[in-house]
Each structure stands twice: as structure tokens, then as C-alpha cells.
Amino acid sequence: xxxxxxxxxxxxxxxxxxxxxxxxxxxxxxxxxxxxxxxxxxxxxxxxxxxxxxxxxxxxxxxxxxxxxxxxxxxxxxxxxxxxxxxxxxxxxxxxxxxxxxxxxxxxxxxxxxxxxxxxxxxxxxxxxxxxxxxxxxxxxxxxxxxxxxxxxxxxxxxxxxxxxxxxxxxxxxxxxxxxxxxxxxxxxxxxxxxxxxxxxxxxxxxxxxxxxxxxxx
Ligand code: AP5
Numbered sequence: 073x074x075x076x077x078x079x080x081x082x083x084x085x086x087x088x089x090x091x092x093x094x095x096x097x098x099x100x101x102x103x104x105x106x107x108x109x110x111x112x113x114x115x116x117x118x119x120x121x122x123x124x125x126x127x128x129x130x131x132x133x134x135x136x137x138x139x140x141x142x143x144x145x146x147x148x149x150x151x152x153x154x155x156x157x158x159x160x161x162x163x164x165x166x167x168x169x170x171x172x173x174x175x176x177x178x179x180x181x182x183x184x185x186x187x188x189x190x191x192x193x194x195x196x197x198x199x200x201x202x203x204x205x206x207x208x209x210x211x212x213x214x215x216x217x218x219x220x221x222x223x224x225x226x227x228x229x230x231x232x233x234x235x236x237x238x239x240x241x242x243x244x245x246x247x248x249x250x251x252x253x254x255x256x257x258x259x260x261x262x263x264x265x266x267x268x269x270x271x272x273x274x275x276x277x278x279x280x281x282x283x284x285x286x287x288x289x290x
Contacts, residue, residue, distance in 0.1 A: 074099055074153040074285065075178060077160070077169075077264075079255055080186035082129075082244040083197035084270045085277060087209070089186065090157040092278045096288040099153040102144050104137055106207070127234050129243035131161055131251060138168045145172070161252045166259075183259035184281060186270035190245060197241045201230040 074097055078086040087103060094101030108126060111119030118136065125132045141159040144150070160166040173179060188196075199212045201221075205228030210217045217224045235244065259265040268280040282288070 075173070075180050076155040077180060077183040077259070078155065078157045078186070079183055079252070079259070080270065081188060081193050081248045082241065083193040083200070084186040084188040085274065086157045086186060088274050089277060089281060090155055092274070093155055093281060093285075096282075097153070097285070098288075099155055100149050101155045101157055102141075102159070103157040104141055104159040105157075107140060107144070108132065108137075127240070129235050129240040129247060131247060134162055134164045134168075138165055141165070142168065142172045160255060163254055163258060166255055180262075180264055182266055182284060183255070183264045184284065185256060185265065185267040186277065187267050188270035192271065193245055194238060194241055197236045198238050200236055201232060203228040204231055205229070
């Protein structure tokens with residue numbers, strides 16, 4: 073049973089580690105960015121409202137995202153724990169999560185930050201290409217697919233996320249420093265905060281995380 077929050081700037085590797093943790097510890101990895109992108113794809117009213125914020129790299133308003141995230145952790149598959157990737161991102165969201173968990177009579181186990189240099193964040197995001205079909209992530213320089221523009225996993229088409237162009241990425245990083253970094257203090261005060269060195273390889277980062285959480289299956 074484990075309830076986790078992943079903190080970290082855009083491109084720090086939250087999604088990459090969320091998948092590894094979810095698989096190893098048997099908990100659902102919930103990405104609010106993925107939920108919002110799915111709404112945009114389906115053209116829902118929420119997706120239309122979120123789109124204008126996401127495309128410029130700003131946060132969608134708290135009232136839009138809080139309800140979605142809290143509803144998601146109320147579902148059956150979260151009874152034995154969950155990992156939140158990209159929520160909370162503001163103090164208001166963190167307080168709403170605290171209230172919800174208190175009502176459920178449960179606690180978070182850890183809030184794990186992934187620390188990465190700003191220029192590495194820009195390089196990782198602007199070079200990222202994502203599969204339209206299975207969501208697998210590649211990088212044009214550090215992790216290119218065997219065939220340009222084609223997913224190694226499923227043969228799907230790779231695309232450049234609308235918010236992964238340099239100007240938008242730099243705004244996302246500023247927004248992170250202005251609004252989300254404050255959560256480090258919030259979780260330190262609750263005694264839940266831990267940080268790992270995100271400049272290491274994904275496997276090395278995951279090893280550090282396991283050092284914090286303890287080996288899977290225990
Ligand atoms: P979201 O999709 O969550 O984007 P993000 O937080 O900006 O994070 P990214 O997906 O860009 O990066 P990541 O940290 O997951 O890194 P990844 O593992 O992919 O949110 C998008 C937008 O939705 C927000 O801007 C906002 O508008 C809105 N939103 C979402 N949640 C919200 C909320 N709670 N409140 C308000 N608005 C919200 O890795 C990045 C790249 O680096 C990949 O190519 C990967 O292969 C590579 N990589 C990963 N780890 C390493 C490593 N250790 N070494 C080298 N390369 C690595």
C-alpha cells in the first residue's frame with residue numbers, strides 16, 4: 073500500500089519514473105497531463121477549456137483540475153494506493169488533496185522531487201517525440217527511434233507535443249518556479265519530502281527512488 077506524489081519541473085522525468093514505480097509497486101500511475109490531453113483529443117468541453125492554458129504552458133485553473141484529480145483517486149483501482157504524476161501543482165491543489173485524503177482516513181507516504189538542471193529540461197522536452205497510439209516517449213538525439221517518426225513499440229506515428237517548443241517550455245519552467253516549487257516547503261513541513269538526482273540515467277534515478285521507498289513487494 074503506497075500513496076505517492078511526484079514533484080519536479082517539466083521534463084524532469086516524472087512520467088518516466090511514474091511508469092517504473094507503478095509497475096514495480098503495483099499501483100496506478102495517474103498523470104493529470106495525460107488526462108487533460110485525452111480530453112483535448114476527444115474534444116470535450118473540459119478539453120477545450122484546458123487547451124488554451126496548456127498550449128501556452130500555463131497551469132489550467134485549480135477548479136478545473138482539482139475535481140478531476142480527486143475523483144480519479146476515489147476509484148476502485150486506487151484503494152491499494154496510487155501515484156500522482158503532475159498533481160498537485162499549486163498550494164491550493166495540495167490543500168485540496170490533503171482534505172480529500174483526511175476524509176478518506178488515509179495519508180500520503182512520500183512526495184518525491186526529481187531535481188534536474190534547467191538547460192537539461194529544455195533539451196529533454198524540445199527533443200521529445202511521443203507516440204500517438206501507445207504514448208511511448210523518444211528523444212531525437214538521446215533516444216531516437218529506429219525509423220524517424222515511427223514508434224519502435226507499436227509502429228504508431230510520433231509527434232511533437234504542442235507545449236514542447238522552446239518558448240512554451242521556458243514558460244512552463246517559469247510557471248514551475250513561480251507556483252509548483254512552493255510545494256517543496258509544503259511537503260517538507262509534513263515530513264513527506266524526498267529528492268533524487270534526476271541528472272542520472274532513468275535506471276539510476278529509479279534505484280535512488282527504491283532506496284527511499286524500500287524494495288518493491290515488502
Ligand atoms: P504534463 O504532461 O504533466 O507535463 P509536465 O509536468 O510539464 O511534465 P512532462 O510530461 O513534460 O515531463 P516529465 O517530468 O513527465 O518527464 P518525462 O518522464 O516525460 O502537463 C502538461 C500541462 O498540463 C501543464 O503544463 C499544465 O498546463 C497542465 N496540467 C497538468 N497537470 C496540471 C495540474 N495539476 N494543474 C494545472 N495544470 C496542469 O521525460 C521528459 C523527457 O526526458 C522524455 O523524452 C524522457 O525520455 C527523457 N528523460 C526522462 N528521464 C530522463 C533521464 N533520467 N535522463 C535523460 N532523459 C530522461
